[in-house]
Amino acid sequence: MTASKLSNFPQIWELLKKEYPDPQPALHFKNPLELLVATILSAQSTDVQINKVTSELFKKYRSVFDYADADISELEKDIYSTGFYRNKAKHLQQSARVIIEDFGGEVPSKMEDLLKLPGVARKTANIVLARGFGVKAGIAVDTHVKRLATRLGFTENKDPVKIEKDLMELVDRNEWDDFSLTLILHGRNVCFARKPACGQCVVHHLCPSSINPISKQL
DNA sequence: CTCCCGATAT
DNA sequence: ATATCAGGAG
Known part of the structure; x- marks a missing residue:
């Protein structure tokens, strides 16, 4: 200092x-859920790789229920090339279930709530808040x-x-x-x-x- | 601290 | 062969 x-x-x-x-952000998304998913997937991967995967993923998984009810091994295959695919698939599914059970099916727009989602820490939460909701919570x-x-x-x-x-x-x-x-x-x-x-x-x-x-x- | 992990550049 | 990539959990 x-x-x-x-x-x-x-x-x-x-x-x-x-x-x-x-x-402008390099990740492609059309709504807060897509932004959340893309950002969770982006850990230790490139945005080019993530966009390649999500262009198909977002056609197949359109709501939190699609992630919540997905067959986990199928979801793993759908995100395989992003790396850490087992952790990420589990995080996507469990986050979707928390969103359904605790947040009425809507991606939360508060830092405190986003941090309750598995696979989401401050970096991911800050991105979702800033770009998804226009909330200036942090950097x-x-x-x-x-x-x-x-x-x-x-x-x-x-x-x-x-x-x-x-x-x-x-x-x-x-x-x-x-x-x-x-x-x-x-x-x-x-x-x-x-x-x-x-x-x-x-x-x-x-x-x-x-x-x-x-x-x-x- | 370790582990998770494939794709790409060097 | 190795380093790096919009990190997070245990």
């Missing part, structure tokens, strides 16, 4: 906003947000919940959702996990982790 590193935040965020105006911290927030010096914490808290203090509440999406886009396009392309980064001169030694000074 050193003030020197955090001081770059306003400039970095302004430049990233200019680089990614109107960032979705996924692997990209975690990596970039650390590299850019926005946090020194490693626990996603603590990182989220740090970010919520830095970012204006109205920009929470855009902030997540922007960091994800920049992480996918430039600030790669393995070999960040600092030479192509619009904020490399402000980044404490920039690999380019020339532009780090001044």
Whole structure:
């Protein structure tokens, strides 16, 4: 929590906003249920892979009852290529049953309720709340947000919940959702996990982790 | 902390 | 062959 590193935040965020105006989610969905399902499936997978699976899945499973009553091994096959398919199938079915039994069959729109669904923690809940219901409950911290927030010096914490808290203090509440999406886009396009392309980064001169030694000074 | 796990890029 | 991907549960 050193003030020197955090001081770059306003400039970095302004430049990233200019680089990614109107960032949009990559997952395809038409309603809160589809968003919830796609986000549960997205764990440790790519959105390209998830969209490939959900384009068929959403034709077959149209309501929470379709998931609740599904044959579990059939559901596992239907989501197989997303990875972690046993856990995810179980989570989808059990979440659907909780939604039916405790929430009147409607995907809940409160953080407290979403966290009662198996397979849903803060990252997934934040996405569903922000994009599904327009509720600003927090900032979705996924692997990209975690990596970039650390590299850019926005946090020194490693626990996603603590990182989220740090970010919520830095970012204006109205920009929470855009902030997540922007960091994800920049992480996918430039600030790669393995070999960040600092030479192509619009904020490399402000980044404490920039690999380019020339532009780090001044 | 470990485990879950397939698809893709390097 | 290994690292990584809109993570979460036990």
